[in-house]
Amino acid sequence: MIWPYDFGLLLLVVITAILALNLRDLMGASIVFGTYSFLMCLLWTAMAAVDVAFTEAAVGAGVSTVFFIATAYNIKKEAKD
Amino acid sequence: MKVLSLIIALVMGALLTVILDDLPAWGDAQSPANAHVSAYYLENAYKQTHVPNVVTAVLADYRGFDTMFETGVVFVAVIGIMAILRREGVPKGAKSRKRPPHQPPDPAITGVATRFIVPFMQIFGLYVIAHGHYSPGGGFQGGVILGASVILMAMTGELKSALNRMSEDWFIIMVGLGFLIFAGVGLACMFYGGNFLDYSALAPLFSGTPQEAAITARYHAMLWVEIGVGFTVMSSMFAIYTYLASDGWMDRGL
Amino acid sequence: MEWLQINYNYLLVIVLLMIGLWAMIGKNNLVKKCIGMCIFQNAIIMFFISMGVKAGSTIPILNYTKIDGVKTYLTEASMYANPLTQILMLTAIVVGVATLGMALTLVQKIYSEYGTCEEDEILEKLN
Amino acid sequence: MEQQYPVLIVIIPMFTAMVLTLAGWFKPAVCQPLAVVGLLGSFLSAVATLLQIGAGEVISYRLGGWEPPFGIEYRVDSLNALVLVMVSLVALLVAIFARKPVEKELGNKISNFYTLFVLLVTGLLGMTITGDAFNLYVLLEIAALTSYALLAMGRGRAYMATFNYVILGTIGACFYLLGVGLLLIKTGSLNMADIGTILPKLVGSETVLVAFGFLMVGVWIKMALFPFHGWLPNAYTYAPTATSCLVAPLMTKVSVYIMLRIMFTVYSADWIFNVIQWKPVVMVLAVVAILMGSFFALAQRDIKRMLTYLIVAEIGYMVGGAWTGTAAGLTGTIYHIMADGLMTVCLFMVIGSVVYRKGKAHFESFKDAFQSMPWTMGALIIGGLSMIGVPPTCGFFSKWYLISGAYQSSDYAFIVALLISSLVNAILFIRIVETAFFSATPSEIPDPHAHHEVDYADSPVSMLIPMWVSALALIAMGLYTGEIVTRWILPILPGGLI
Numbered sequence: 001m002i003w004p005y006d007f008g009l010l011l012l013v014v015i016t017a018i019l020a021l022n023l024r025d026l027m028g029a030s031i032v033f034g035t036y037s038f039l040m041c042l043l044w045t046a047m048a049a050v051d052v053a054f055t056e057a058a059v060g061a062g063v064s065t066v067f068f069i070a071t072a073y074n075i076k077k078e079a080k081d
Numbered sequence: 082m083k084v085l086s087l088i089i090a091l092v093m094g095a096l097l098t099v100i101l102d103d104l105p106a107w108g109d110a111q112s113p114a115n116a117h118v119s120a121y122y123l124e125n126a127y128k129q130t131h132v133p134n135v136v137t138a139v140l141a142d143y144r145g146f147d148t149m150f151e152t153g154v155v156f157v158a159v160i161g162i163m164a165i166l167r168r169e170g171v172p173k174g175a176k177s178r179k180r181p182p183h184q185p186p187d188p189a190i191t192g193v194a195t196r197f198i199v200p201f202m203q204i205f206g207l208y209v210i211a212h213g214h215y216s217p218g219g220g221f222q223g224g225v226i227l228g229a230s231v232i233l234m235a236m237t238g239e240l241k242s243a244l245n246r247m248s249e250d251w252f253i254i255m256v257g258l259g260f261l262i263f264a265g266v267g268l269a270c271m272f273y274g275g276n277f278l279d280y281s282a283l284a285p286l287f288s289g290t291p292q293e294a295a296i297t298a299r300y301h302a303m304l305w306v307e308i309g310v311g312f313t314v315m316s317s318m319f320a321i322y323t324y325l326a327s328d329g330w331m332d333r334g335l
Numbered sequence: 336m337e338w339l340q341i342n343y344n345y346l347l348v349i350v351l352l353m354i355g356l357w358a359m360i361g362k363n364n365l366v367k368k369c370i371g372m373c374i375f376q377n378a379i380i381m382f383f384i385s386m387g388v389k390a391g392s393t394i395p396i397l398n399y400t401k402i403d404g405v406k407t408y409l410t411e412a413s414m415y416a417n418p419l420t421q422i423l424m425l426t427a428i429v430v431g432v433a434t435l436g437m438a439l440t441l442v443q444k445i446y447s448e449y450g451t452c453e454e455d456e457i458l459e460k461l462n
Numbered sequence: 463m464e465q466q467y468p469v470l471i472v473i474i475p476m477f478t479a480m481v482l483t484l485a486g487w488f489k490p491a492v493c494q495p496l497a498v499v500g501l502l503g504s505f506l507s508a509v510a511t512l513l514q515i516g517a518g519e520v521i522s523y524r525l526g527g528w529e530p531p532f533g534i535e536y537r538v539d540s541l542n543a544l545v546l547v548m549v550s551l552v553a554l555l556v557a558i559f560a561r562k563p564v565e566k567e568l569g570n571k572i573s574n575f576y577t578l579f580v581l582l583v584t585g586l587l588g589m590t591i592t593g594d595a596f597n598l599y600v601l602l603e604i605a606a607l608t609s610y611a612l613l614a615m616g617r618g619r620a621y622m623a624t625f626n627y628v629i630l631g632t633i634g635a636c637f638y639l640l641g642v643g644l645l646l647i648k649t650g651s652l653n654m655a656d657i658g659t660i661l662p663k664l665v666g667s668e669t670v671l672v673a674f675g676f677l678m679v680g681v682w683i684k685m686a687l688f689p690f691h692g693w694l695p696n697a698y699t700y701a702p703t704a705t706s707c708l709v710a711p712l713m714t715k716v717s718v719y720i721m722l723r724i725m726f727t728v729y730s731a732d733w734i735f736n737v738i739q740w741k742p743v744v745m746v747l748a749v750v751a752i753l754m755g756s757f758f759a760l761a762q763r764d765i766k767r768m769l770t771y772l773i774v775a776e777i778g779y780m781v782g783g784a785w786t787g788t789a790a791g792l793t794g795t796i797y798h799i800m801a802d803g804l805m806t807v808c809l810f811m812v813i814g815s816v817v818y819r820k821g822k823a824h825f826e827s828f829k830d831a832f833q834s835m836p837w838t839m840g841a842l843i844i845g846g847l848s849m850i851g852v853p854p855t856c857g858f859f860s861k862w863y864l865i866s867g868a869y870q871s872s873d874y875a876f877i878v879a880l881l882i883s884s885l886v887n888a889i890l891f892i893r894i895v896e897t898a899f900f901s902a903t904p905s906e907i908p909d910p911h912a913h914h915e916v917d918y919a920d921s922p923v924s925m926l927i928p929m930w931v932s933a934l935a936l937i938a939m940g941l942y943t944g945e946i947v948t949r950w951i952l953p954i955l956p957g958g959l960i
Contacts, residue, residue, distance in 0.1 A: 010347045017351060017374050021358050026366050033370050040377055048416035049384045050217040050394045051136045052424050056380075058225040059432050063318050064373065066232060067432075070326040071366060071439040075446040079364035080453050086361030090353040096672055097349045101342055103669045104647060108390035110413045113660075115389055117650030118531050119419040120412035123395065127408045133397040135418040136425075144422060146525040146534045150588070150600045151426045153476070157581055157604055158433035160483065161611025162440045164574035216396065221429060250487070257483040264477060277469045279527030321436045328443055352640075359629055372632055379639055386647045420646070423596055427639065430603045434632055437610050441625045444614070448621055457622055 006046060013039045026077045030068035037061040130299045132214045140219065141303040145278045148306070149263050151221075152313050156260050159317045163253075166329035191237040202230040210311045214300070220307035224314025231319045240327060243319070249331070252316035252323075259312030266305050344385040351378035365442045365452045369435060376431040380424045387417030395421065464514065468523040468536045470507040471546060472588045475500050479580040486573025493576040494564070498557045500580060504587065505550040512543040518953035522593075530593075531656045537593030540950040541796060545590045545719045548800045551935075552711050552807045553583040555928035559811050560704035562922050563818050567702045568615055575615065579708060582608035586716050595642045595728070596652045598720065599635065602684070606631045609713060612705040613697050623696035630693045634683030641677035644669050645728070654728050661729060671738060677724050685717035685777055688751035695758075695770040703814040706766065710773060711806035715799045718780045722795070725784065731958035735787040744785045745873055751778030752879040756886035765823040766813050768890065769806070772849070775883050776802050782876050783864045788960045789952075791867025796951050798860035801848070801939060805857060808845040808932040812838055815921035815929065831898040835920045837930070839898055844933040846891035848940075851884050856940040870960055 016036040023029040037060030044053040105112030122139050132138040140148050206226035213219030235243035267278040275282025280302035281295035289297060323331065355378055358371025395418040397408045442452060449457050478500025486493045515521060515538065523536035538546075557579065568575050585605030592598050610631070614624040646652060648669050649660040664670050679690075686694040694714075698706050725734055735741060755775030762768040780802070783795035813823050815838045820827040832839050848857035861880060868876040920926065939946070 007343065010343065013347065014350055014354075017354050020370050021354065021362065021367055021374075026364075029367070029370060033373065036374070037377070040381065043381070044384050047384050047388045048392060048394045049387070049421045049424070050396075051134075051219070051222075052380070052384060052421050052428070054217050054222050055225070055425055055428050058222050058229070059428055060373075060377070062229055063225060063232070063322075064432055064435055066229075066236075066322060067325055067436060067439055068366070068370070070322060071442055073326070074328045074443055075366070075452050079367060081363050081367070083361045086357050086359075089360060090357040093356060094349050094353040096675070097352070098346075100644075100668045100672050101345055101349075103667060104342070104345065105386075107342055107344055107385065108388050110389040110392065112386070112647070113650035114386045114420065114647045115417045115650070116412075118652070119387070119417045119650070121532055122418055123397075123412040123415050124410045126418075127397055127410055133399070133408060135395045135397065135415065136421055139418050140422045140425060142526060143528055143533050144526075144596075147422075147426055147597055147600050150597070150604055151429045153581070153584075153604055154430050154433045154600065154607060156480075156483075157578070157607045157611070158436050160574055160577050160581075161607055161614075162436055164571050164578060164611050165444060165614045166440050217394070221425065253487050254484060257480050261477075261480045261484075264473065264480065267473070268477075271466065271469075276524055276527050277466075277473060278525055281527060325436070325439060325443065328447070356633070359633060365625065368629055372629065375632075375636055379636055379643065382640070383643050383646075386643065419652075423652075426596075426600060430600065433607060434603070434628070437607055438625070438628050438632075441610075441614060441621055441628060444621045445625060448618070461619065461622070 006043070009039060009043050009046070013043065022081075024079050024081075026072040026075070026079055027069065029079070030065055030072055033068060034061050034065035037064065129296065130303070131296050132300060132303065134214055134216065136217075137213050137219050137303065137307075141306045142280065142299055145267075145306065148310065149260075149267065149278070152260050152263055152310050155313055155317045156256055159253075159256050159320045162321055162324050166324045167331075168329045188238060195233055195237040199230045199234060202233070203227055206230065206311075206315075210307055211304075213307055214303065220310030221314055223307075224311040225318055227311065227315040228318030228322075231315075232322045235319070235322065235326070240323065240332065244323070244331070247316070247319060249320075249323075252320045255312050255316035256320065259309045259314070259316070262309030262312065263306050266302050266309070270302075344388075345382070348378050348382040348385065351375075351381065354378075363454050365445065365454065366439075369438045369442065372438065373431065373435060376427065376434075380427055380431075383420040383424050383427075387420035389413060389416055392416045464510075465523070467507045467511045467514065468521060468538050468591060469525070471504050471511065471550065471591060472584060474503040474507065475580045475584045475587065478503075479577050479584065482573060482577045482580060486577065490572040493573050494557070494561050497576045497580050498554065501550065501554040501557050501583060504583070505547070505554050508543070508546040508550045508587075511538055512540070512547050512950075515540050515543055515950075517949070531651050531653045534597050535593040535653060535655075536591050537655060538591060539954050541719070541722070541954050542590055544796070544800060544946075544950055545716070546587060548803045549583070549586050549590060549712055549716065552803055552932075553579075553586075553708065555807060555932055556704065556708045556811075559707060559814070559925050559928040561924050563703040563814055563925075566818065567704075571615065575612070575702075575704070578608045578611050579704075582612065582708065583712075586712050589716055590719060593654050594652055595645070595654055595657070599639050599642065602635055602638065605713070605716075606635060606684075609709050612709065613701040615705065616701045618700065619696070620700035623693070623700050627693040627697045630683055630690070634680045634690075637676045637680030637683070639680075641673045641675075641680060644673035644676065648673070654723065657728050658730070661733070665733070665737065674724075674729060674738075677728075678721070681717055681721045681724065682781075685714045685721070685781075686774060687777055687781055688747045688754060688774070691751070691755075691774045691777075694774060695767060698770045698773075699764065699767045703817055707807060707810045707814050710770065710810055711803045714773060714777055715780075715803045718777070718784075718795070718799055721781070722784055722792075726956040731787070731956045735958070741785055741787065745782060745876060748778045748782030748785065749875050749879045751775065751781070752883050756883045759890060760886060763824055765825070765828070765894065766810075766817070769809055769813065772887070772890075773806065776806075779860075779864060779880065779883075782873070782879075783867060786867045786871045786873055786876070788867040788870045789955050790863050790870060792955055792959060793947060793951050794860050794863030794865075794867055797856070797863060797943070797947065800946075801856040801860045801936070804932050804935050804939065805845055805848045808841060808929060808936060809849070811925065811929045811932065812842045812845060815925050818921065818925070819919055825894070825897050828894055828897045837926050838921050839895075841926075841929045841933040842891075842898075843895065844936060846887075846895070848936045850887045850891060854940040855936050856943065857936070859940060859943040 209218035210223030355375025848855035
């Protein structure tokens with residue numbers, strides 16, 4: 001594995017995680033969470049865990065994000081923190 | 082609460098940082114986690130099941146019981162969400178005041194694109210389920226893709242158009258049916274005199290010497306199991322989406 | 336520095352675990368708590384995957400060589416990444432999405448009951 | 463057939479759940495009978511398994527036919543088997559009891575309720591019987607998800623209480639998973655017995671110690687031990703009647719069982735009491751849990767809420783007993799898992815009947831209850847006596863063992879806490895009985911012929927039968943204490959205890 005590439009991915013993961021938690025707009029937070037899941041999926045592909053990465057791409061970046069959006073659509077979209 | 086949560090998180094982080102030195106080095110092929118049980122799987126999975134994708138072999142056979150209850154977890158989620166969220170006895174027109182006004186989606190671009198994409202997605206989903214023995218994938222991933230194709234229809238068009246193709250009756254039946262297929266394969270093994278989920282007991286159904294027949298039986302039973310998982314997961318993903326997106330009213334998607 | 340290069344994956348796991356736990360307990364918005372829950376679960380999955388990595392290995396789908404036209408699968412354990420941890424985490428991802436669905440359902444129910452998703456406002460309305 | 467009993471215990475309710483979903487979607491009326499039949503099958507298999515086990519034997523059942531460290535294994539010794547019988551018995555009783563309250567409270571969700579009910583029992587039984595650490599996690603999540611859904615089927619405040627439970631429960635389950643991961647990285651195995659044979663070679667490893675910490679905290683959150691108990695009273699109080707009858711007795715007891723399994727099968731008594739020095743801390747937690755549960759119970763006006771605080775106190779009993787490190791204390795804990803399960807279900811069914819008849823479970827609802835609901839109040843008295851610890855009910859014997867264990871290890875604070883808790887229980891139940899017996903106010907006494915005719919409206923028979931079965935089981939268990947302890951509990955006590 002190319003470790004600078006890996007290191008960059010790790011940094012991005014942490015940044016997206018913090019961003020998803022701190023965005024006031026819930027719709028935006030859901031999308032950033034989708035990005036986070038997708039970055040995780042890239043990391044796991046690099047670690048030779050293809051089945052897990054496949055599942056995470058389908059579930060984490062796909063369906064989970066859709067669930068978040070569905071909920072964010074039905075409630076007030078502004079969060080206080 | 083904020084300070085408390087920070088303290089708890091920091092304590093947990095400190096505890097884990099302390100033991101970092103004690104963990105085996107990253108990427109060590111000889112560490113206990115990589116040696117004891119997992120080496121056995123890699124060395125014997127093909128011999129015993131003829132499935133080159135070791136992940137599928139272990140998932141559906143060696144630890145098939147876990148996978149059955151993993152299907153069970155999805156099943157529980159559907160039934161639970163239905164029990165909490167589904168609204169009954171409410172006239173169709175009576176919408177809650179708090180919901181944002183519904184804007185029917187403009188089908189000009191998304192609708193046409195969806196019509197193109199959905200068949201390909203579904204074929205890909207079926208391929209992922211069927212080809213899980215040889216490539217990454219299997220019942221769960223394929224099921225999610227199939228479910229996503231139906232969700233896509235519900236998102237771009239009206240929820241009704243998706244529900245016309247897969248009504249509530251159908252997805253409840255399919256959620257139960259998938260789980261029943263998985264557990265039914267296990268029960269069939271008991272019927273033929275083996276332990277629960279011991280697929281090699283199904284050997285009398287297949288031709289060849291007893292040894293070969295047992296391996297073939299494992300191979301085929303795994304496919305059935307994956308199909309069962311696919312059924313449950315596909316319908317459950319759509320079911321959860323339906324209840325969440327329409328807030329239990331079953332009238333519209335996003 | 337060498338230690339960091341070897342173990343930085345575990346460090347990331349710890350950082351994510353801390354972020355997730357902090358969000359689950361300390362965040363005010365219920366949806367944010369759910370996001371924290373997903374991050375927490377993801378971090379644990381990352382931990383399991385990291386422990387199953389072997390240097391210089393490939394994905395756990397067996398390779399084969401053809402000797403006289405007969406396929407022979409190579410089954411040497413050090414060639415492939417650890418399948419066991421991957422299987423465990425497949426299950427954990429599924430459990431995670433089921434829990435997420437349940438949590439979001441409750442968020443919607445709470446919203447239709449109290450008209451808000453902020454914990455402090457709900458507690459105010461309860462008293 | 464005989465060797466298939468262990469798996470039948472779990473898969474009979476599982477198949478029942480699937481059939482229930484499909485049948486119940488079209489015809490809800492068949493749900494309750496089906497659920498009762500399924501749970502009866504499970505109960506009979508559990509009894510058969512218990513009777514198969516000789517002294518100190520272990521039945522191993524290989525799922526999928528693979529040998530233990532590679533496949534998943536069911537290991538049944540007499541500790542599992544006792545808990546299995548208790549869980550399936552309580553579930554069966556509650557399934558019979560649930561018919562009327564469910565029809566009244568959850569009229570349009572009957573099929574969902576019974577499906578989740580049976581799956582929750584499946585999860586609890588699977589957690590109890592399994593010998594594989596990760597399989598336990600999956601079933602833990604099944605039990606957790608079903609209990610979230612069942613608790614949230616209540617009204618109003620139930621949603622927020624359940625949401626808190628979801629968050630804390632997920633933290634608990636994830637901590638458990640993290641602990642299993644740390645053990646996996648050190649031992650490479652997931653089978654509990656296999657890990658138990660590898661761990662003695664790793665004495666002094668920090669990872670193993672931290673793993674123990676995560677496993678314990680995870681299980682403590684699930685069982686609501688003192689600093690982690692916040693979610694329990696709200697979640698159980700606002701739940702539907704039938705749900706709280708099932709969840710309150712079983713969830714916490716099964717978590718205690720898991721704690722014992724981790725302490726004495728995965729780790730060893732020797733390691734816990736001689737190598738690490740956690741005992742004083744845990745004993746303090748147990749003592750505080752008992753005292754705090756008892757005092758908060760005193761302050762409640764709602765009887766259901768009062769009982770939930772008593773559950774918190776009972777958890778303190780069991781954790782304290784297990785951590786005294788004596789054979790008597792551990793015997794008391796194992797015996798108390800059974801006894802407390804039956805007591806709690808008996809009392810919750812009584813409260814459920816009162817709620818069914820009077821709508822609420824405040825002290826006021828108990829006015830004149832002896833005239834209107836004599837049989838229900840009879841069960842309340844037996845359950846209350848057992849909770850206080852009066853012989854010949856089983857509550858007395860478990861307390862006896864716990865106190866003698868604490869005396870041997872000189873944990874006097876624990877003894878004092880137990881006695882105070884018994885006193886508080888006595889006060890609480892005497893208060894209820896007093897309200898139920900002598901509630902006529904002084905002004906009404908001079909004129910006995912004024913209309914003070916209370917309607918005789920006892921609980922329906924379908925609710926009285928399970929209530930009285932559990933009440934009689936309390937007495938029967940007390941009378942057969944000696945046999946239960948010598949035949950099933952003493953042979954499995956681990957070595958290394960005082």
